[in-house]
Amino acid sequence: MDSRVLARLAVLLAVAAACLAVSGAASAATFCVYSPPGCVGTSKPSVSQAVTDAASGAGRDRIVVGAGAVNDSFNDAAGNPVDIVGQGAGVGGTELDLPAGTFGATLAEPTSTVQSMALKQTNLGSNALDLSGTADHVQVTGPTGDTIAVKLETSSTFRNGTITNVGGQAVELLPGSQNVTIADTSLSGYYAIFNEGQLTGRRLRISTTNYGLEEQVGSSDLQDVLITLTEATARGLSVEPGGGSPSVSASHLTIVGTGSASQTAVAVNSGGGFTSTIDLSNSIIRNVGTALQRHGNGTDNADLTVSYSDYDFTKVSSTGPGTLTAAHNLNNVDPQFVNAGAGDYRLSTGSPLIDAGTPGTLSSTDSATDLNGAPRRLDGNGDCVAVVDIGAFEFQPPPRAPIARAQAPARSEIFDPVTFNASRSCDPDVGDTLTYQWSFDDGGTATGRIVRHAFKTKGVHTGTVTVRDQTNRSNTAHATVTVTDTKPTLSALTIKPNRITPERAAAVLGATVGYRLSEPASVRFRVQKPTSGRRVGGRCVKPSSATAGAKRCTRWKTLHHFFDHFGAAGRNSFHFNGRLGGVKLKPGLYRLVAVPTDLSGRRGNKALRTFRIKP
Structure with a gap:
């Protein structure tokens, strides 16, 4: 075949393939x-x-x-x-x-x-929906009687909807149904959920005449769930083996009954060679005859763990193999619901269950929202520490002012800068930006979390910080400091070397004078020279005809000139060139006298140190 014909045929085949591809996509x-x-x-x-x-x-x-x-x-x-x-x-x-x-x-x-429709089954004995995919914003109603409104298969999801089946099962998961999710959904039925698969439930509102969750095989992970028991013998969570070892992990549940003595909030039973487990945390149980019921049959363990939950300790039954482990729970504390009579089980302001849940941050598997879809972990009680609440609903506080806290040292000296610290101030509202404005009782001001301010008078002084957020809400706090005016102390006066050769043009000699101060002060240095005297009345005085018969002594005569040096608190030093008033001291013995005067004018002690001028 001609090569040109082959080339044309190839082009035609390519075009045909492209058309088929477009046709398939279309x-x-x-x-x-x-x-x-x-x-x-x-x-x-x-x-x-x-x-x-x-x-x-x-x-x-x-x-x-x-x-x-x-x-x-x-x-x-x-x-x-x-x-x-x-x-x-x-x-x-x-x-x-x-x-x-x-x-x-x-x-x-x-x-x-x-999506976005209602499915209604009115034929007795018929079920409504068999779901392997996703139902979103769907309302399913089953017929009255022993039927199934929704059967959930492996990897199915039902969310943002309602499922009602009076007298029957709202939802059923059969063995082998894995990775099933129900979220943001209301369920009502004789059995709200009958689970023999693997279920994840988030933000559910369950109303039941018999069982909120009945589990015989498989596992359930429930968070942020409200279960209301409407009939006298209803149960909230019930785990009892039916061919396997079932387990339930439930957190942030609110289970409320009608007050019937035959109602049970949580029940776990074992038997038939299978164990059962329920782990319950951060949950509220109210108005039921039995709050917790655990019963192990034969040699099969039934284990129930309860923590950070509120229930009546007197309404607990625990028998047979297995353990009931309870820690950090509250004994029948009134949750202070907003309006329980109207079905509003949110926590009201001041509820003891606010910030009473499991401490710490949320884990990667914890729901970040409560049953209403509001943030789960907040600082509800206003102490600037975010802790989850107990129950299905997290208290949502209104915007609040910052908490102002101020600190200062107990004592200080006048003219010494005092550190005022507002770092422990905080804001219960996440994300608020704070500013800090200080005022002092001497009229001074400063801005910042940590500031320094010196007082010029002694006594008790106060610094006041105003902590303000970006919405202009504010609070104040005060810190006091006792300011004293003590005399400065000079110690450890040294002259090295103490045999001084005065400075000459050819070499820089002299000595280093060192001393230590208790506070900043100006130090006046004078030089004295020994001379003869007479001991009179315990003092060495200048000789005179009147003292000619007195015992000889050595007295120190202060030379005319002096010099000053300002020192900080602590160790100080400077160079002494062996001159006084610009004139070299003559060879011989001398004494250096140092007297400090602090910033308030108080004069301190006198310190002495001898030295010698070499020829």
């Missing part, structure tokens, strides 16, 4: 059912027909459903990814009244979604 379609507003796509007579037609093409199809209540359903098979989107689950939204059958609607493809 097969992802939008179907419009029941005249949804703004929908651009292919019109279909029912959701059921749209799902069936979607299976015939490749790609992920979108099925938009109009508002209104219709008899319709869907049976989405695995391998047929679709998004079924209604106009909302409430009044004026989309409602599918499901047909009778094992399940009225099925979403078997794990990546498929059903």
